[in-house]
Amino acid sequence: MPAPQKIKFPAERTTLIIDPPRRGCDDVFLTQLLRLRPRLVVYVSCNVHTQARDIGQILRGEPRYEVVSACGADVSARMNREDTGSDGPCRSSSP
Secondary structure, X not given: OOOOOOOOOOHHHOEEEEOOOOOXXXXXXXXXXXXXXXXEEEEEEOOHHHHHHHHHHHHHHOOOEEXXXXXXXXXXXXXXXXXXXXXXXXXXXXX
16 A cells, blocks of 8 residues: 655645534644644634633734634524634734
């Protein structure tokens, strides 16, 4: 079996969509995200507290990112919770 090829992601043309579990992203994942430096990150979360924590960590790790928008959405009528989405933290303010 041939060895898998490494896929190259040009950061300036990459959008990363995150939908982590309620506990949020772990440090290993956030470190990889900061190393990749995608142009845009969309963060969907069912826990606004871990979302805020993770976005704060990303913003501290990469100051060129900014939160562009955030909103809540009731995506499950049977559950007493609201999910949130954030177009960012991370749209690069410079290419």
